[in-house]
Amino acid sequence: MTDIRVAVIGVGVMGADHVERLQRRTKGTTVSVVYDFDRGRAEAVAAGVNGCRVSDDPYEAIAADDVDAVVIVSPGAFHADQAIACFAAGKPVLCEKPLAVTADDAYRVVEAEAELPKPLLTLGFMRRYDPEYAALAADLRSGVLGETILVNCKHRNATSGLNGNDRAVVFDSAVHEVDVARFLLREEIAGVRVILPRPGPNAASDLHDPMLILFGMESRRLVTDELYVNTNAGYEVRTEVLASRGIATIGLGVSRQVAHTPELTWGFAHDVNWVPRFAAAYDLEVQAWADAVRGGSNVDSHAATSWDGYAAAAVCEAAVRALGTDGAEVRVDLRPRPVSR
Ligand code: ISE
Numbered sequence: 001m002t003d004i005r006v007a008v009i010g011v012g013v014m015g016a017d018h019v020e021r022l023q024r025r026t027k028g029t030t031v032s033v034v035y036d037f038d039r040g041r042a043e044a045v046a047a048g049v050n051g052c053r054v055s056d057d058p059y060e061a062i063a064a065d066d067v068d069a070v071v072i073v074s075p076g077a078f079h080a081d082q083a084i085a086c087f088a089a090g091k092p093v094l095c096e097k098p099l100a101v102t103a104d105d106a107y108r109v110v111e112a113e114a115e116l117p118k119p120l121l122t123l124g125f126m127r128r129y130d131p132e133y134a135a136l137a138a139d140l141r142s143g144v145l146g147e148t149i150l151v152n153c154k155h156r157n158a159t160s161g162l163n164g165n166d167r168a169v170v171f172d173s174a175v176h177e178v179d180v181a182r183f184l185l186r187e188e189i190a191g192v193r194v195i196l197p198r199p200g201p202n203a204a205s206d207l208h209d210p211m212l213i214l215f216g217m218e219s220r221r222l223v224t225d226e227l228y229v230n231t232n233a234g235y236e237v238r239t240e241v242l243a244s245r246g247i248a249t250i251g252l253g254v255s256r257q258v259a260h261t262p263e264l265t266w267g268f269a270h271d272v273n274w275v276p277r278f279a280a281a282y283d284l285e286v287q288a289w290a291d292a293v294r295g296g297s298n299v300d301s302h303a304a305t306s307w308d309g310y311a312a313a314a315v316c317e318a319a320v321r322a323l324g325t326d327g328a329e330v331r332v333d334l335r336p337r338p339v340s341r
Helices: 013-025 039-047 058-063 076-089 103-114 131-142 166-185 279-295 306-322
Strands: 004-009 029-035 053-055 069-072 093-096 121-124 148-156 189-195 211-217 222-228 236-243 246-250 257-260 265-268
Touching: 004 013, 004 058, 004 279, 013 029, 013 039, 013 069, 013 279, 029 039, 029 058, 039 053, 053 058, 058 076, 069 076, 076 093, 076 103, 076 121, 093 279, 103 306, 121 279, 121 306, 131 166, 131 236, 131 246, 131 279, 148 166, 166 189, 166 211, 166 222, 166 236, 166 306, 189 306, 211 306
Parallel strands: 004 029, 004 069, 029 053, 069 093, 093 121, 148 222
Antiparallel strands: 148 236, 189 211, 211 222, 236 246, 257 265
């Protein structure tokens, strides 16, 4: 079987990492086109890939004859239109999270995909493929932990970089815990509360950092998310499940113990950001996507869908509104799921 030729739209940190992955570590894919709003960056990435060309227009790349499938890694505000262009071209697409940065835009994607003969979109909520999250989900499904009562998440970045304001951090970072809550507990989030403690000194003035976000599930179970994205320390993503027969915690990094020299410390390596922390998850996710595309199903059954992306965006909208309610709950307004053709 010949390799699928992939266009990668956006080759910043994550996009360049996906190019490397698709070209060198994924079986059955080759990167034929790259686009970036910074042409120099696209040229530098293309230079490392035999036969890869640079496009000046993401929509040209999506529709091009030398492209069989698309990976969207552009800023979130462009995802919806670019995903819909992939549908118009009839091409399978792996779209990085978030699906969109408004619930309306995310719903447009859901509606457009429902018009297709079969789904084309895979949403890059990579934590679903992370071995630790997958094992935790398997434990919850098997019932070995008994009844799940409470889920506590911690999401810490060294710096939020350019994503400096509250809305951006909710849609870009907290969106992962929204998906984790839905993925682990297999129910929708009904309401959101946000507690804003005194901000730390590292964040920009328009960012409340840390934030404590509380997701109330339909069954009234609670998921907490302590989101602190300017720690000035390393990357940490932890999830703890309290259940009736035990407590399970992931994300402690205990699989890697590192003796550091010359600092003469001994302990666990601190990841610098999500790229090394979730490298295995991204590899598994992209390989599963490539296999699905080559096999003709276009989407892997373990992956998040456009509906998951819309549901997450609707929760993020509620969280943004809850920033201004002094801890009062904001209900999530979920529109009906369109019936596919
Ligand atoms: C980033 O875009 C990611 O997706 C990371 O997983 C997340 O931890 C980070 O906060 C986001 O900015």
